[in-house]
Amino acid sequence: MIHTIGVIGGGQLGRMFALGAKPMGYDVIVLDPQERSPGGQVADDQIVAAYDDIAAIEELGRRSDVVTYEFENIAIDSVRHLEKLGYRVAPSSDVLRVTQNRLLEKRFVRDCAIPTTGFASINTEADLERAAEELGFPGVLKTSEGGYDGKGQWRVYDLSEARAVLAEAGAAPLIYERLVMFERELSVIATRDAKNEIVTYPVCENEHRDGILAMTIVPARIPDEIAARAQMMAAKLGDRLGIVGTYCVEFFLTAASELLVNEIAPRPHNSGHYTIDATRCSQYEQHLRAICALPLSPPHLFSNAIMMNVLGTGTGDRLHGTSELLADPSIVLHLYGKKHAVKGRKMGHFTMLLDGPVDDTSIARAKAAHAMLRWTK
Ligand SMILES: Nc1ncnc2c1ncn2[C@@H]1O[C@H](COP(=O)(O)OP(=O)(O)O)[C@@H](O)[C@H]1O
Ligand SMILES: [Mg+2]
The missing domain is CATH 3.40.50.20 (Rossmann fold)
Known part of the structure; x- marks a missing residue:
């Protein structure tokens, strides 16, 4: 027990x-x-x-x-x-090893015959020159390990910029990726248990700002065929990883309807926060069920949802506007109890539960709600 x-x-x-x-x-x-x-x-x-x-x-x-x-x-x-x-x-150290290193992760995805961004391992200037020739510019150099929320990443537009980043990074192993001109960013939250049961949540559509997730829309505004393909890829990756727990697969959707895997997180994910308020069993409870060998719960969406992160702005630690925000009964607010609202720090989020479809009007409503919040000293 x-x-x-x-x-x-x-x-x-x-x-x-x-x-x-x-x-x-x-x-x-x-x-x-x-x-x-x-x-x-x-x-x-x-x-x-x-x-x-x-x-x-x-x-x-x-x-x-x-x-x-x-x-x-x-x-x-x-x-x-x-x-x-x-x-x-749970998940095991083998799963952690692969998913904490961008290079091992991308090789793993490629070995599963699932498309990723073009990538190359970078340790020396010679690696860089080869990558520039094979993949071209623009691209992103990322530290292979340790990055999050866009940290440890540099966009580069030519070889001299790339060389400067390499020099700055010192001995840290890097990965070079071709910059993808995506139509949308998507993610799939899924949970796998030790009996290889896998459940996948509806596909999320994610908007990032400065490398940090800003907004998640559920379900993503994409054709059913693409949603099904993303969920199938996520299930296959979970199966091949042998993960036990909740995980997330991030994708780029290209104009040619191609899905490229960006990364895999071996844990509940920011884009799955909406599952707390909009589904029968949250990604967190689902994780608990998987690691405690309890039955998984088939994801059931009660209502469409828009989740917006509340980030620190560096202008103070007191949040204003929550009372105006909560005047809208469709909004559920979550704050994380962090003391200092450092610029870019994830301080909380809110989920707007929609009666109707996700459309421009509801997205504008969520953004207007977000604009009511501000930090002061
Ligand atoms: N190769 C790429 N092409 C286009 N955009 C990228 C690429 N890599 C990262 N990004 C952008 O930066 C965001 C954060 O990068 P990601 O690799 O997911 O790292 P992390 O989330 O761990 O910081 C992505 O969600 C995406 O918006
Ligand atoms: Mg990411």
């Missing part, structure tokens, strides 16, 4: 996971270096320690019946160590 779940990482995803686990009676322990982290505030307990603090990781393993993680930029050795000691971790 699983009673206690350990979560490495106490950010907003750890917090929403804990909030999803409590109604079913589980105890949740979060490990995060920051005291009273967003996850720690709602969990039963928090171990305050670095993600690679082996003694603390061991304590988490000892006190938990199963350990999971809320993001992929954690030390692989921490997860391997827990597995060696015989503790249950």
